[in-house]
Amino acid sequence: MVALNDKNTVRRSKLHPLKFLLVISCASMMMLFAGLTSAYIVRRAGGNWLEFKLPNLFFINTVVILMSSVALQAAYHFFKTGKEKLYKGLLFSAFILGLLFIVLQYQGWLNMHSIGVELTGNPAGSFVYVISGVHAAHILAGLAALTVALVQAFSLKYVVTPRRKLRFELTLIYWHFVGFLWLYLLTFFVIQS
C-alpha cells in the first residue's frame, strides 16, 4: 500500500485516489438513503399513513451539525496555515458539536415517543426513527474518525505532512457529507409532510 499511494504513482487526476474513493463511497451511501426515502414515498402513497409534526429539536440539530462542519473546515484551514491552537480548539469543538447532535437526536426521538409516535406501529413513525437512526449511525462513524483525528492532534507533534493533510481531508469530506445528508433528510421529511 505504501508505494502505491505515494506521489510516485501515475495518476490520471489531481484528486488523490483515496479521496476519490471516499467520494464515490459517499455516492453509494447516498443510494442507501435514496432507497430508504423512496421506500418512504412509495409506502406513503399507499395510504393508511399517520401524519405528525417532527420534533423541533430536529431543526435545531441541523444548525448544530452545520456548525460542526464549519468548525472542522476552519480547523483544517488553521491546520494548514500553522495556527496550532486554533486548529486544535476548532477540531475539539467540531467533535463536541457532533456529540451534541447525537444527544439532541436522542432527545428528539424521546419527544416523538412522548407525543405517541412509536417505533413500532404505523410505518410513518417507524420510517422517521429508522432513517434518522441510520443517519445517526453514520454520524457515529464520523465521530470515530474525529476521535482518531483528536488523538493524533493532541498526541503527535504538530507538523503538516502530506499524509496527515490527506487524512484530515478524508475526515473533512466524510463529515461534510454526513452533515449534508442530514440536511437532505430533514428537507425530505418537511416536503413530504
Next chain:
Amino acid sequence: MGSTPVVAPEKTREDVLIEEQGFDDHFHDHHHGDKFQSNFITKYVFSMDHKIIAKQFLITGMFWALIGAGMSIIFRLQLGFPEENFSWLRPLLGNWIMVDAEGIGTLDPQFYYALVTMHGTILVFFVLTAGLSGTFSNLLIPLQIGARDMASPLLNMLSYWFFFLSGAIMFASLFLSTGPFSGGWTAYPPLSALPQASTGSGTGMTMWTVSLVFFVVSVLLGGINYITTVLNLRTKGMTMWRLPLTIWAFFVTAIIGLLSFPVLASGFFLMMCDRGLGTSFYLSEIFVGGQALDYVGGSPILYQHLFWFLGHPEVYIIILPAMGLVSEVLSVHARKPIFGYKAMVFSILAIAFLSFIVWAHHMFMSGVNPWISNFFVLFTLIIAVPSAVKVFNWITTVYRGNLRFNSASLFAVGFVSMFISGGLTGLFLGNSAIDIQLHDTYFVVAHFHIVMGIAAFFGMFSGIYNWYPKMYGRFMNETLGKIHFWGTLIGAYAIFWPMHYLGLAGVPRRYYRFDTFDAFSHFGAMNKFITVAAIVVFALQVLFVVNFFYSIWKGKKVTTRNPWGANTLEWTTPINPGHGNWPGKIPTVTRWAYDYGKDGKEFVSQVEPLAEGELTDGEGAHH
C-alpha cells in the same frame, strides 16, 4: 504457482519498448523486503496483491459453485424421480431425508424449498457476482490498464474477507437443525419477515440476511476500488477509448453495483427492523393460527420494489463482465479487431442505464398499476436494442476471422449462442400481457438460467481458459477443456430447452412434485430427461474443477510471455508477475487494444509506437 522462479529472462520487443518509453514511477526503488509477499500469510491468505485476491475470489467461487450446483442435483432428483427411494442420501443429508416404515427415503419438502432458495442465493451472489466480477476485475483491471495494483489494496483485501465472512455465515446456516432460509432467493415477505412463517424463516433467515449484508459490504468495497483504479490509475497513453472492453465492462459493472447494492441493503435493513424490532414496514395486519399479530399497515410490495431495484441491475452485474471477457477473447482468437468498439462501449452504457428503470417487470403480477407497467414493458424491450448491437458485433467480429478453436474461444462462441437463445425469451417475458401466463413458470426458469446463468458461466469459463496462463503460468488441458465445452453446451440446452415447454404449459416453478396434478403429470418423462442431463452437466463441471487444480501443478508450462499473441498489457508482464506487475518501468500505451491483422501484422501490442501516418484506435480499421 507464483513461487516458481521467473523463467525466460530473455528480453522481448515489448520489454525494450517499455524500457525505452515506459514511465518510471520508482516503484521498485525503496523495497527493503517485499511487505506484500514476505511470508505465507501475507502472500496467500491476507494478501493485498490483486492477482492473489483474484485467485481467492475464483477458488472460493468454485467452491460455492460446486455446492450450489450440487444442491440443484438433489432437487432435480426429487423432480425427476419423485417415487424413488432416496435413503442412500441420508449420510449426506441426514434427517432431511425422511425414511418411512418400509425404509423408503423421501426428501423433506421443507428442505426442498431450502435447497431451491440456497441454490439461487449462492449462484447469483457468491458465484456469478463475487466469483465472476470479483475474480476478473481484480485480475485484469490493474494488469490491463498498466497499474501496479488497485487504488487501495487494503480495501481490496477487505472486500475478499467480507465475502469470505459472508460465505462462512451462509455455510453455517446450512447446518442449522431448522434448516437454512427456505422462502426463495428473493426473500419476499411475509415468509422472510415473519420468523414463525416457516422453519427456515427463523434463525435461517437471520443468518441469510446477515450474510448478505456482509456480501453487500464486500461488493461495495470492491466496486469503489475498481472505479477509482480505472479512473485514476491508468498508465500514460491509456485513454478511456483505448481501454480493452473487459475494463469497460468491469468499470460499468462496478458503477451499477455501487448504485444498486445500497438499495438492497436498505431493503434488508427495514426487513431486520421488522424481524427484530417489531416495526411494520413489510407486514400488514396478519393472522397466524387465528391470532392477530401486532403488525399494522405494512406493505410487502415495498420490499419487492427495493429488492428488484437491485435485483434487475444485478443481472447486468452478472452478465456485463461475461460480455467484456467474451468481447476480448473473441477478438484475440479471431485475430480481428472487435467490430464496432465504440458501439460496444455505448451499448454497455445503455444497458447499464436501462437496467435501473425496468425493475417492475419482475412485479407485473404483484398488483402494480397496469398503466405503469406499460412503461416498464417499453424500457424492458428497449434493452433488446443494445443487446442486439452487441450480438451483431460479436458475430461480425468472428465473421471471416481466423478463429482458433480452443477452449477459451469455444466458450466465448457458446456464450453468444446462449445469450441469443435466452435473450429472445426475454422478449416474451418483458411483455406484461404474456407475463401473466408465464410468470413463475418453468418458462421463466429456462429464460434466466440460459441468459444469465449458463451464459455468464460460459463467459467465466472463457475467461478462465484464456487467462489461466497469466494466473498460474501454465495452460489448462485442452482436450479436457473441449470435452467440458461440448458436453456443457449440449447438456445445458438439454436441461433448459425442454423447460420452455413445461412453462408454456403452465407448470409452476418451485413446486415440490407434480405427479398429483393431472394437468402436469404427463411431464414426468421430460422431468426425468432434464434431471439426467443435469447430472451429466454437473459431472462435466467436476471434470473442469479437476482440470483446473491438476493444471495448477501439472499443466503444460507457458514458455512465452504472450501465448495468445494478444495486444493488451497483461501479456507484457513476466510469465509469473510479482507484486507491482512490471519488473521495471510501467508501459506507456500508444494505441488501442485491437490492432489485429493490421498492415500485414498479426497483432500489434499496445506499447508498440505508431508508425508514421498510421491510424489507430480503430480509425479506418475496417477499410
